[in-house]
Amino acid sequence: MRLAVLADGRVVALDGERAVDVTDLLPGGSVAGYLDVAGEVAARVAGDTGFPAAGLRFTAPVAPRTVLAAPVNYAPHKGELGDRSPDKGALDARQMGLIVLAPASVVGPDRAIELPDLPGREFHYEGRSPS
Structure with a gap:
């Protein structure tokens, strides 16, 4: 089982080919509180048929300020x-x-980093995968 954040902000548990919405179980709807409710999330995944994970759009699991x-x-x-x-x-x-x-x-796996249109500016970038 893996946790993921959908583009619409919901948090889902991915289990094989299915996704189970667990947003309401997480404090503040954030993956940061997962450890406090891991047992409840596992129970939800075990007892819920969920919905197909294929075609879902994911975003970054955190929204950092800096x-x-x-x-x-x-x-x-x-x-x-x-x-x-x-x-x-x-x-x-x-x-x-x-x-x-x-x-x-910080973007999700299927999103592009959008650079501002600033003529004459050079942007340095590195791509990092969540490995």
Whole structure:
């Protein structure tokens, strides 16, 4: 069983080819409260026929206000760090610094990140899969 958030905001438990709506069981309708109600979710999934999961549109499971990232996680950015790169002896994010990403850059698996139309601006991006 996996939890997923649909494009309409509902939270579903995916079990094989079916989805079971569990939004009402989660505090605030958020996956963040899952551990507190895991038993209730499992019972709902066991006793509910649900609906077909095929064709559902998913979104990101969280809606962050701020996204911080350590640029060293992205190999092409190592050169941009200059003397702060791991190759130069920096060991952690406190020494290397952080980059701030737009909250809108967190999207679901079938959504595109939309860049603003700003002529003359260069955007750097990295795609991350939820592996």
